[in-house]
Amino acid sequence: MNATAALSAPDFGQTSLPRSVGSHTPVALEDWEAEQWSQAAQRLREFWTLQRDWDGAGAEAPAPDALLATAKYLQNLYYTEGSVPPTALSPTPLGTLVLEWRICDDYLEAEIAGANEIVWMQRDPDGSYRVL
Amino acid sequence: MAARDPPAQLGGTEADPVARDEYLLRRIHYRSYEERPRHQFQRGGFSPSPDDKDGLSVFRELFCSVRELVRAARKPPTEYYVVRLRARDLLDAGFTLVPNPQPSPVPPGHTLIPEITCDMPRAERSPREATLTEVANDPQRSQIAWRRQAL
Numbered sequence: 001m002n003a004t005a006a007l008s009a010p011d012f013g014q015t016s017l018p019r020s021v022g023s024h025t026p027v028a029l030e031d032w033e034a035e036q037w038s039q040a041a042q043r044l045r046e047f048w049t050l051q052r053d054w055d056g057a058g059a060e061a062p063a064p065d066a067l068l069a070t071a072k073y074l075q076n077l078y079y080t081e082g083s084v085p086p087t088a089l090s091p092t093p094l095g096t097l098v099l100e101w102r103i104c105d106d107y108l109e110a111e112i113a114g115a116n117e118i119v120w121m122q123r124d125p126d127g128s129y130r131v132l
Numbered sequence: 133m134a135a136r137d138p139p140a141q142l143g144g145t146e147a148d149p150v151a152r153d154e155y156l157l158r159r160i161h162y163r164s165y166e167e168r169p170r171h172q173f174q175r176g177g178f179s180p181s182p183d184d185k186d187g188l189s190v191f192r193e194l195f196c197s198v199r200e201l202v203r204a205a206r207k208p209p210t211e212y213y214v215v216r217l218r219a220r221d222l223l224d225a226g227f228t229l230v231p232n233p234q235p236s237p238v239p240p241g242h243t244l245i246p247e248i249t250c251d252m253p254r255a256e257r258s259p260r261e262a263t264l265t266e267v268a269n270d271p272q273r274s275q276i277a278w279r280r281q282a283l
Contacts, residue, residue, distance in 0.1 A: 050163070053206070054161070054163065055161035055163065055164075055181075055207070056161065056205045056206035056207035056211070056212075057159075057161070057181050057205075057206075058181040058182060058183050059161075059181055059182075060182055087166075088166040088172065088174055090163060090164055090166070090174035090175070090176045091163055091164075091176055092175070092176040092179040093176065093179050093180065093181040093182070094179060094180070094181075094182065094250065098174065098175055098176060100174065100175075102172070107262070109175070109262075111254065111258065119254055119255070119258065121258050121259065121262065123262070127266075128259070128263075129258070129259035129262040129263060130259065131254070131255040131258060131259065
């Protein structure tokens with residue numbers, strides 16, 4: 001898949017694509033929820049344009065495999081009943097992408113390097129971080 | 133964060149050990165800063181670059197001003213944030229601060245955090261980056277010294 005095709009694929013932030021519950025009854029998105037999905041989709045599209053040294057400190061460009069895997073993961077998540085959109089989506093200088101969920105003191109993240117390379121990490125109650 | 137303490141080592145050199153009451157600066161690209169739903173540095177801002185084999189770079193404010201740091205970057209100053217961290221908070225979080233003076237064009241006061249390198253296994257590195265990010269996002273332990281909107 002080339003970059004342009006992948007760019008148009010993950011339009012999971014569109015509220016015109018209703019999510020559904022088991023009976024396929026459409027579920028309306030809350031405003032904040034729709035905004036966060038939309039923001040995640042927009043960020044992901046922007047990340048396709050990042051090139052090597054995007055941070056001026058020698059960062060790798062996001063790997064195409066990581067971008068595609070993130071798009072697929074977000075799309076699946078969007079259509080999963082009761083799912084919560086990530087509170088942040090950001091690139092790392094090593095070419096991976098990080099999805100974050102920060103809710104009060106809880107923290108969960110998925111670092112995606114490719115289709116089968118997702119590393120989860122959470123913040124434990126004692127304040128330490130642990131890879132799952 | 134309380135008002136800044138006076139410099140700890142007036143007259144010192146870049147190679148001197150970092151004192152606990154010193155301040156350190158780290159330049160963060162805006163792609164690693166989230167404005168919504170709340171202002172937060174992202175872990176990517178504390179991840180090493182492919183060349184960071186010896187540690188993550190920070191700069192001692194005793195030797196390098198905020199403006200000097202953003203102007204030394206390869207991208208325009210409008211693309212960066214700079215976070216100011218206290219040495220003691222990093223030391224208390226388990227990090228080491230190793231003075232690593234470099235010739236120009238690297239700004240003065242270059243210092244390494246050797247606990248975070250690009251060659252380290254992700255399972256070992258990521259929790260450390262997250263700990264550092266948490267310090268940077270704690271207003272009791274950090275300040276945003278430069279905002280990309282500043283220019």
